[in-house]
Amino acid sequence: VPHGLAVRFQLPPRDGRRVHTDLVTHSTPTFPTRTGEEFLELLTAIGASSSSTESPNPVEKFLSSHPAAHYHVTNPPPETGSYATDTFYGVNAFHLVAEDGKSTAIRYRIIPSSSPTTLSAEELKAKPDNFLRTELESRIGAGPLVFSLVAQIAASGDPTDDATSLWPEDRDIVELGKIELDTLLDEEEGGKEQKRVIFDPIPRIEGVEASDDPLLEMRAAVYLISGRERREA
Secondary structure (H helix, E strand, O other): OOOEEEEEEEEEEEOOEEEEEEEEEEOOOOOOOOOHHHHHHHHHHHHOOOOOOOOOOHHHHHHHHOHHHHHHHHOOOOOOOOHHHOOEEOOOOEEEEOOOOOEEEEEEEEEEOOOOOOOOHHHHHHOOOOHHHHHHHHHHHHOOEEEEEEEEEOOOOOOOOOOOOOOOOOOOEEEEEEEEEOOOOOHHHHHHHHHHOOOOOOOOEOOEEEOOOOHHHHHHHHHHHHHHHHHHO
């Protein structure tokens, strides 16, 4: 099962207003569809399919006609058994804009310092439902978790509008900084924060701009709707 990691950077206030920007990442390097409309089609197909549905069922038909989605579904990340050993990918592209106006297209990654481990299907099945949290508590109890925040630099011709497309692994990787996790909220406080925080995949700060990826506006809108519903629940 893919995991996710979102990070909020609290920046100095401006004109008396709080300023922040977010990174939203996944343990999969791609997204199954290029557009929000296609993603809705996929979700609709999944909802209309079951083990009792005649084959090819709606989701099988969708995957057969959408190679990128088929690749995404049939190439899941290995189950590491720990949030601390996952590599997290920002599947959308962004532009870092220098003071002279030069723009560099990048994709973010968050890379763990802990050595990766993998679980077999049998080992995963034997784990309790909350083992990821328990494992994380144990790790943080022994010391902070450290991740490297890096940027993969696009070359000329690399698509910035298609989250289903991988950039070649020989592209330059530049380290931007370190992320340390040294505290874990208890489940009650964590639940309150999950209801309060609405992450935004669009930077909305000077020097970092959204690319032409059509998923960004869709994701921002859906996250806002979801966040408002959580707050009202």
